[in-house]
Amino acid sequence: MTELLTSAQMRAIEQAAIASDAVTGLELMERAGQGVVDAVFEEWPALAKTSHRAVVLCGPGNNGGDGFVVARLLKQHGWDVDVFLYGDPDRLPVDARTNYDRWCALGPVQNLTLKTLHDLQNEHFSVVCDALFGTGLTRPVQGDLVPILKTIRLGLWPYERARLPLEHYVAIDVPTSICADSGELIVKEGDTLAHFRADLTVTFHAPKLGHYLCDGPDVVGKLAVKDIGLTYSCDHTVRLTGAGDDLDKEASRHKFSHGHAIVLSGAAGHTGAARLSARGALRVGAGMVTVASPKSAMLENALQLTAIMVLEADGPQALKRVLDDERINALCLGPALGVDTRAAKLVAVALEAKRKTVCDADALTLLSQDAGLFAKLHESCVLTPHAGEFKRLFPDIAEKLDAPAITGPAYSKVDATRDAAKRAGCVVLFKGADTVIASPDGKASINASLYERSAPWLATAGSGDVLAGFITGLLARGYAPHAAAEVGAYLHTECGLSFGAGLVAEDLPEELPKVFKMLGI
Known part of the structure; x- marks a missing residue:
């Protein structure tokens, strides 16, 4: 799985490499600048073939130093390059100042002001490079830089782009x-x-959390990660999800070896969500799946299920009898279950059984309304809230997450999900295009339906019910809760990508065989 780093972790890796004499800061800066130029030419090959014109906006720190390297390398490639500095050259860090001086041997450096920016409006540039602050920004930009960035940002809007006829916007880090x-x-x-809003953002060694969370993907454009020769790593990193390596089944095993999952159904007229979850659980590989149905909905469910069994569980006592079967090892609670007293009692019985359990949809609402019920959560549970459900379950955490960011590092969705998991004592999967999965011990991962994995057709009714089913089926197969949430979310996105436009929730489980084949299973 791909590691995602915080800015502090990236600094620690760089400092460890420099302290070990494996590399100098100046060498890292040179490699970073070369990585940016390489990424630009890889993304737009035509730019490598003839000379063009670029604007490089350099800031007062090492990100600005990277910018001076980019300017020099483009100049050596035959480009005309205009370099602007926001800040005092005498206060640049040592390595950045060295690259400032190297650039000054080739061309001038102009002060970055609103006037100098306006002077460029009638000129054409192939690349504008943002080397202002990178990962080091911890407070809002101030002074003249505010209208400067607003002017550039307005020029990026498609219907206003002609105001600043600049073609390619590149950000460093x-x-x-x-x-x-x-x-x-x-x-x-x-x-x-x-x-700054980029067409291409070039970062180094590993992606950063901000590339995958909140507003990051909207302004990053396309993300390129360039190797700069660092071999160091950090503990407690967040990882992108993957398919895992144990989705296949052994030929010598039988259905009971792969678990028996129960999905609780809602009342008559509210049964479709449970069937979607059940189908997802069966397709992902659970050996057996049963829909536990109230008596009023038995016929409705039975008429639409074949491989999935239907069993009457008309109340809490009936569910207790069902759960006397110790072969039942995974439960799915919530999809269209209802939020009445009967549903709350069913959820209580299910949680008291201490089986691996997914709590979704109505079960999450019930948990948010009843502290006693919330207290029954255990380490084998997975909660799968979307933003609204998360806010009901963890209102103070959601309020902290939603507060405007006025300093950095800002409180992130990863921080919020970790705090929620610690409070609940179980795995929390906080849905979104940037789905975050966290455990009470702080382990966290992100399933990013972003960039090349963007799957907007997953935004359809019932999609979340299928995800709950995928996770339940993986729990039945023996996956630990965090791993089941990771792999379930990953497969969910892959099914959306595989099917594409026109997807509805019923298509997701049926797309799994194609996805498994693509994964070599």
């Missing part, structure tokens, strides 16, 4: 004003346009 740890825009109230 992260676009200016984005928190590298949270993806939040760090801006003052009323200054939401005071940020």
Whole structure:
């Protein structure tokens, strides 16, 4: 799985490499600048074939130093390059100052002001490079930089792009004003346009959390990660989800070896969500799946299920009898279950059984309404809230997450999900295009339906019910809760990508065989 780093972790890796004499800071800066130029030419091959013109906006730190390297390398490639510095050259860090001096031997450096920017409006540039702050920004930009960034940002809007006829926007590490740890825009109230929006963002060694969270993906454009020769790693990193390596089944095993999952059904007229979950659980490989149905919905469920069994569980005592079967090892609670007293009692019985359990939809609402019920959660549970459900379950955490970011590192969706998991004492999967999965011990991962994995057709009724079923089926197969949430979310996105436009929830389980084949299973 791909590691995602915070800005502090990236600094620690760089400092460890420099301290070990494996590399100098100046060498890392040179490699970073070369990585940016390589990424630009890889993304737009035509730019490598003839000379063009670029603008490089350099800031007062090492990100600005990377910018001076980019300018020099483009100049050596035959380009005309205009370099601007926001800050005092005498206060640049040592390595950045060295690259400032190297650039000055080739061309001038202009002060970055609103006037100098306006002077460029009638000129054409192939590349504008944002080397202002990178991962080091911890407070909103101030002074002249606010209208400068607003002017550039307005020029990026498709219907206004002709105002500044600039073709390709490139950011080094992260676009200016984005928190590298949270993806939040760090801006003052009323200054939401005071940020850089890139077509291509080039980062080094490993992606940063902010590339995958909140506003980050909207302003990053396409993300390129360049190797700069660092071999060091950090503990407690967040990882992107993957398929895992144990989805296949052994030929010598039988259905009971792969578990028996129970999905609780809602009342008559409210049964479709449970069937979607059950189908997902069966397709993902659970050996047996049963829909536990109230008496009033037995016929409705039975008429639409074949491989999935139907069993009457008309109340809490009936469910207790069902759960006397110790072969039942995974439960799915919530999809269209209802939020009445009967449903609350069913959830209580299911949680008291201490089986691996997914709590979704109505079960989450019930948990948010009843502290006693919430207290029954255990380490084998997985909660799968979307933003609204998360807010009901963890209102204080959600309020902290939703607060405007005025300093960095800002409180992130990863921080919020970790705090929620610790409070609940179980795995929390916080849904979204940037789905975050966290355990009480702080382990966290992200399933990113972003960039090349963007799957907008998953935004359809019932999609979340199928995800709950995928996770339940994986729990039945023996996956630990965190791993089941990771793999279930990953497969869910892959099914959306595989089917594409026109997807409805019923298509997701049926797309799994194609996805498994693509994964070599």
